[in-house]
Amino acid sequence: MALPTYASPLERLWYYTYLTICVLIFLFLIAPILVVIPLSFNPDADFTLGAEFLDPATYSLRWYDTLLTLGHPATADAPRDDAWWSAVWERSTWVQAAKNSLWVGLWATILATTLGTIAALGLSRPEMPYRRLIMALLISPMIVPIIIIAVGMSFFYAKACVAPDSAMALIFGWMLSEKGCLANSHLGVIVAHAVLGIPFVIITVTATLSGFDQSLIRAAQSMGANPRTVFFKVIMPLILPGVISGALFAFVTSFDEVVAVLFIAGPDQQTIPRQMFNGIREAISPAILAVATILVVISVLLLATVEVLRRRSDRLRGVTGR
């Protein structure tokens, strides 16, 4: 809002006050995220932002090193050879958590994106019956408090077991817990996270499809394309940006999710958020800040990807102005 030329002095004063307020609010939004970054390079365990932050020579990677060595058998000053690194890969608590988080996040994303995209295609058709009701149901995992979902899942997944030596156990057994249940298993966490990611996929993909020109499908069909060709050559390239942003949302949801993990996962499904949650509960160590910094960097990269995709999608659909 530019100031009009006829503005009175009082209005000018108000305008600059308003700008100042906005700057302060932006600071409130962004400062907490930025503040963890310098603190994670602080060699001391106190949280002071003093003059030493102007001097990069005092920065230390001590807390990042802790991430590698926590749960690692060797002493801290052992030589960093191949054996040391392979021990890090196999034993370090945070590396294990990262592996679990990525594995669960990847499968939850694939599951949510595949099912969500196909469903969004159906939901965007004008002839879809009970559209509003189904949409409300599919969005609800985002609205229903996570604690309620987690309580329900912890009851049900403990009972959702396959009988040992049954055909089901042969097919699914390897993904379930030792008792053959969804609780305490990777599959349990994956499906829980997939459910939580589905609303985001549905929302982004249906938003992309809302600008989709249905006559393109008829045009392709009239030129003899079969449904498969229509999907892969016409629909998919156009909605791909929406699908990818949906997938990224689903991944972030899983990557950041802790409550369901706390309720349904066992000791083998230690994820980064769970590790952080426990770390924050006990005594907050600067090692947590090192993890936080890494996560901030990841979210900046993800945000940049989504923004690029959104612009591309807008351009493809002919939406201008943004």
Added chain:
Amino acid sequence: MADAAQILTTADGRPLKAALAAAQGRAKRRAFLLVLPLLLFVLLTFLVPIAYMLMRSVEHDGFAASAPALVEWFDENPDFDPANPPEEAFAALVQDLARMQEERTTGIAGTRINYSVPGSISMFKKGAREAAGLEPPYKEALLAVDANFGRPALWRGMASASNAYTAEFYLVASDRKLTDAGWARGGDKERIYLYLFGKTFMISALITVICLLLAFPVAHLLATLPMSKAALLMILVLLPFWTSLLVRTTAWIVLLQEQGVVNNLLVGLGLLDDKGRLSMMYNMTGTVVAMTHVLLPFMILPLYSVMRVIPPSYARAARSLGATSWTTFRRVYLPQTLPGIAAGSLLVFILAVGYYITPALVGGADGQLISNLIQFHMSKSNWSLAAAIAAMLLAAILILYWIYDRLVGIDRLKFG
């Protein structure tokens, strides 16, 4: 003949109306088939667990399964006088207590009664230890072990618990308790559940108002700046949105705790005495500040999308007709932003009511919300009570969700 000529037919002679209906039915089925796999997935992994939880909130067979003799006696004498149960009832109770001791089910049965009549677990344990050695008349013998076995409240509780299906957990979760005269409201100090529900709603409302006050100027600025600048500033809003919740909570702990950045800074500048450090973390203040930060983007985004399409010419027209800038804002601009205010406020409020992680980490003792109470009862294995509280919270959320859908429409949800 004239009628037949009027019925339009397709090229292959079928009536047009029927052919159209068939084609539309096919299209409907095809659209539905696309949604079906996801619907089944959500049904199995989300709806069934929640339905199961609702079932657990009205079902608890801890007592009914371990006290068969009493269950039978209660079945035969539904109208017994709880103030003065007859000898046969005591005989059945002693028989069941002895059986519980043998089968080691005293804890489960006692826990079930304990929900409505506090103190029952220890009584049951004591009774079960002695039960095998008791001689008739059982009434006097049992009352000699513990006089509380004659309390009418206990007998009411046992009669009610002899049925595995019960609404008792909802009564307990709304601060009722079983007295000698029947169910009654607890004393003022015992109203923890409804108090916490009320507190959760008040805090959520407070956070919603703060979010609205903070989001309004920012959304307005973003909506009125030129596109290129707005897109740049938008990143400042979206980055917190994309950043891990735990990272943001950690950041607030680091900033606000007693040895945190803000306190250190104030002490360092001499504005604060070292002993007078502000306690802004691990209490209600911490919860409100951190939650406001987490939920603020959910208010800014809907406001922004509404404000962006408000034509600036309306405000200019109002000004040219002689309205002051305040009147222009109040009478022309603000009413046009109402859809955004409604959308953002409802969303923030809904998300705040069910919040768990932030209060759990930064709330300390007095910053806990209803979700944390559910988790508390889950950790104490009070599953049915946790399920009942969760069901009450779910009901509140579903009503809000329904209002949101009516007022805003769920297909209007968007990110970025």
